[in-house]
Amino acid sequence: MFPFVLEKPQSTEDAIAAAASGARYIAGGTTLVDLMREEVEGPERLVDINKLPLGGIRVEGEDLVIGALARMAEVAADPNVQRLQPLIAESLIEGASPQLRNMASMGGNLLQRVRCPYFRMLDAGCNKRTPGSGCAAIEGLNAGHAILGTSDHCVATHPSDVAVALVALYATMRVRGSKGERSFPVEELFRLPGDTPHLEHTLLPGELIMEIRVAGGPHSHRARYLKVRDRASYEFALVSAAVALSIEGGVIRQARLAVGGVGTRPWRLRNCEAALAGKRPERQAFEEAAQLATQGARPLHHNQFKVELLPRTIVRALEMAGEVA
Amino acid sequence: MTENPSESHPPGPIMSRRETLQATAGAVALAALPPLSATATSAPALDTNTVTLTMTVNGRAQTLSVDPRQSILDVLRETLNLTGTKKGCNQGACGACTVLVDGRRIVSCLTLASMHDGAQIETIEGLEKDGVLHPLQEAFVEHEGLQCGFCTPGQIMSGLGCIAEGHAGSPEEIQFWMSGNICRCGAYPGIVAAVADAAGRT
Missing domain, CATH: 1.10.150.120 ([2Fe-2S]-binding domain)
Structure with missing residues (x-):
């Protein structure tokens, strides 16, 4: 691990000023410490934000507001989260291990780096780690990689589970930088790799995630997260699906759908959502909508199975959500 | 050889299994070392920047001077000689280094000690009370x-x-x-x- 200076600012303003001048934020550290030890990352200054007042979970009207420093385990176990947005709790528990969920913050979860093995392999080409060095995954072992949103420069998936749920729930986030605050949909945090895969998110230098806001609605309780993976727990998704349905008079009024494990960012499927609106929540409608999910898919040598697994996962998740009383 | 020196030990200084292993390995390593001039190293320059912090480990307050890069795992094992906590993968995947920090289980390999001033840490060594296992x-x-x-x-x-x-x-x-x-x-x-x-x- 390269040497660094650890800064412990007492105020959010001081933290933002430090980060705006080049320091890196650290909260749980579950991604960053690991990558620093591997020398994939080598920040010279770290800003420990854990003492800042950015934790906690609160309810404002029908909105659930989750502080950026709230830990994954804390959010998953929170009675208000379980009551108002059970999809968030379900997706969190499916991610990582109990120890890591006790450590990892919600803001850090959204900003975690990819799990592509070549990203960590210093002698392999990786445009995300070393721009211009190529992508070893495209011709390498790529069973875990993306089929949607890829480019000739990067095919890594975004690894978060809860980000998929937040995108499906149209969650927004509030960030603060040296020029003030702004709010935007969580979906807009994530960039497509294009020809600049080293740029992963849309935060400006020094911007700090303050909180995540999730509006409640009739869809919030017909919402499920299905994660398909090589092990029953503690494994990244091959394919996952977050589904929230609002059903009135036996007809789907609105479907919300996002998938993980297949996209270079948490992947909302607007075409599938549109196809489900106005349909009865039945298997045939689910299958017809799910077939649209792989439009534009670019499978690689080892991950062609995802082209079949993705619609199947969506159908099963829709059935699970439809079965919620 | 026994893990617990208090059970029975030969006359003379007590040596733990770990010390014995280290002494043996040290001798082997010395014997195998090439001449000093040949040991070029790519390690980063030694950083003199240290952090002083207090942690309560198994009920005992400890004031420590640590390198900001040290994990809680490394401080437990290398500084406090509490080697019950194991280093398996050292990347947060195996759980061998699990300890309780402020009552919550975490993987100590991915936790920088310098970020945990004032923390309460419980390790496997703290579970036995008065000779009675937990x-x-x-x-x-x-x-x-x-x-x-x-x-x-x-x-x-x-x-x-x-x-x-x-x-x-x-x-x-x-x-x-x-x-x-x-x-x-x-x-x-x-x-x-x-x-x-x-x-x-x-």
Whole structure:
């Protein structure tokens, strides 16, 4: 691990000023410490934000507001989260291990780096780690990689589970930088790799995630997260699906759908959502909508199975959500 | 050779298994060392920047001077000589380094000590009280929740967390909530039985 200076600012303003001048934020550290030890990352200054007042979970009207420093385990176990947005709790528990969920913050979860093995392999080409060095995954072992949103420069998936749920729930986030605050949909945090895969998110230098806001609605309780993976727990998704349905008079009024494990960012499927609106929540409608999910898919040598697994996962998740009383 | 020197030991200075191993390995390493001029190193320049912090480890306050890069795991093992906590993967995947920090189970390899000034840490060494094993330790012995034993301290500390969190209600629940601890010997049935047994006793 390269040497660094650890800064412990007492105020959010001081933290933002430090980060705006080049320091890196650290909260749980579950991604960053690991990558620093591997020398994939080598920040010279770290800003420990854990003492800042950015934790906690609160309810404002029908909105659930989750502080950026709230830990994954804390959010998953929170009675208000379980009551108002059970999809968030379900997706969190499916991610990582109990120890890591006790450590990892919600803001850090959204900003975690990819799990592509070549990203960590210093002698392999990786445009995300070393721009211009190529992508070893495209011709390498790529069973875990993306089929949607890829480019000739990067095919890594975004690894978060809860980000998929937040995108499906149209969650927004509030960030603060040296020029003030702004709010935007969580979906807009994530960039497509294009020809600049080293740029992963849309935060400006020094911007700090303050909180995540999730509006409640009739869809919030017909919402499920299905994660398909090589092990029953503690494994990244091959394919996952977050589904929230609002059903009135036996007809789907609105479907919300996002998938993980297949996209270079948490992947909302607007075409599938549109196809489900106005349909009865039945298997045939689910299958017809799910077939649209792989439009534009670019499978690689080892991950062609995802082209079949993705619609199947969506159908099963829709059935699970439809079965919620 | 015995792990616990107080049980029985030959006359003369007491040497732990670890010290014996280190002394032996040191001799081998010295013998194998090439001439000094040939040992070019790519390690980063020594950083003199240290952080002073206080941590309470197994009920004892410790004031420590640490390199900001040191994990809690490394401070426990290398500075405090508490080698019960094991370094398995050193990347947060295996759970062998699990300890409780402020009552919550975490992987100590991914936790920088310098970020935990004032923390309360509990390790496997703190469980035995007055020569009596903790009920979960007893349960691991009774149910043979181990073979080689390397993962056991992490399994037990994680098991304490699992029980305290209320996730030890059934074998299936224990399997899911203990999945952050890998056992390469495959002693999982015994581990699950031990956690279930101890949860039932408390």
